[in-house]
Amino acid sequence: MKKLIPKVNMNQNIKIFLWALSAALGGFLFGFDTAVISGVEQTLQKLWNLSVVEHGVTVSIALIGTVLGSLIGGIPAEKYGRRTTLLLVAILYLLSSLGTAYAPNWSIFLVFRFLGGLGVGVSSVVAPMYISEIAPAHKRGRLVAMFQFNVVFGILIAYLSNYLLVDIGENAWRWMLGVQAFPSVLFLVTVLVIPESPRWLILKKGAVDTARKILATIDADTAEDIIEAIQNQAKGHSSNSFTNLFKPAYSKPVMLAVLFAVFNQVSGINAIIYFAPRIFEMAGLGKDSALLSSAGIGLINLVSTLVGISLIDKFGRKVLMFWGSLGLITSLVLVAQAFFSGNIGINVSFYLFIFIAFFGFSQGAVIWVFISEIFPNEVRAYGQALGSFTHWILAAIITFTFPYIAETFGGGITFTFFASMMILQLLFVWKVMPETKGTSLEGMERAVVLH
16 A cells, blocks of 8 residues: 555544553553552551562562463453453553552552553553554554653653652652552543454454444544555465464564564663662662662653654654664664773763664664564454563563673673673564564565565
């Protein structure tokens, strides 16, 4: 299909934006849920007299739920629909926020914290996929990237919320966790009023007339062409089980999704965000300066992701990734060199700020967009789940191993490894990654598989 820029009126633009924003609220709760534990983990350790192992489980149980949620998230999305699954995610977030806030003991706290992790994992699969399926091709990049922006925004709001609530009394930790119920309810209500994915309606329900109305809202001029393309692609696909994802016909998008998710994590992004104060203290900064520098990372991450969103549909995914990779290599090499030479201190903070800026407008803005759009309709849910699972399992491995690796091998070798991985990413972007800007989802097979 041709790359068309449809003519839509302002009301249609607003409606599509609100649909996408509603799904992207799952990203806000994703970020909030991930970061909020930082403000309560020490209090919980003292409150329930937790051992070192129990404390580790308390912090990591949500991440375990996230890995599992990302693995199974494609199943309800495929069977019950994207909208219904987003509703399930909203309920999980609401239960988690209320359950952890009112938890009378450690065991019950773990159960509800795990449910929140499940919500994070499933939302990382379903929300970007839903947005990609209701977005016009020429706006899909920035609409899907709103999900990642909301993740970063949610992290910042969680830190701010923790700061504002920390001194309200002995039950401050309950309020820190429970306040998430308010955006959870908002997410639940907005999901109730958005439409189902028209692609899913046609493929799974045969509800062509309902899908036609939704596609006509998105772009009346191309609605019939899209319906015809979806139906033509569905011919010959009698089933769409997870195993079908590994047929030779889908090997290219599978390879692209897995490698993209791997490169996202071996850049060191989660190690830097989760352990920023530790890294800055390794560089010789005092504790207060380390915490201030960590806040700077959060702000730069937010701004640079916003820049990436504004550029992704104008310049394309590949251009952002190419220049982002060059910036990541340069900044990581500078950090490694600073540790090797012993010339550490405030300059390490500056180099890491550069790293975050390049990451935010490249990998940060592109990852969920790219993975959500490269798979054909019939396997998109399972493909998105595979990419998300790869992302989260690598995140877990790097998060758990980084403190040991950094202490054992030092900052120089650790950041040299991250830099070398970004050199491989640059080669991947240059030689392998296709450009998907402006291409309809139904025309993606030609852009990806035949690239």
